[in-house]
Amino acid sequence: MKKNQEYKELSDKDLRERLEAEQLDLIQTKIYHSTTPLDNSGSIREKRRNIARIQTELRARELKKD
Incomplete structure (x- = not known):
């Protein structure tokens, strides 16, 4: 939750x-x-998740504007 905030x-x-x-x-x-x-090969997974979190936040902001 820390990252999302x-x-x-x-x-x-x-x-x-x-x-x-x-x-x-x-x-x-x-x-x-x-x-x-x-x-630590888990770092690849963590990077993918961070990308998804950022894309989700950007998409939520786009929908909020409409």
Whole structure:
């Protein structure tokens, strides 16, 4: 719940920037994991979940505007 509250406090612009950063980080982590196994492979799952949380918050704001 802590993450969700953090995302609700950010502006739309900040959320979009964070989304892009998370997506790039996920891609880089996947590439790195394919060459050298990660110590904590759960970090990939956590990055995907963070991306989903951000997208959910952005979508909720879009629906609220209508």
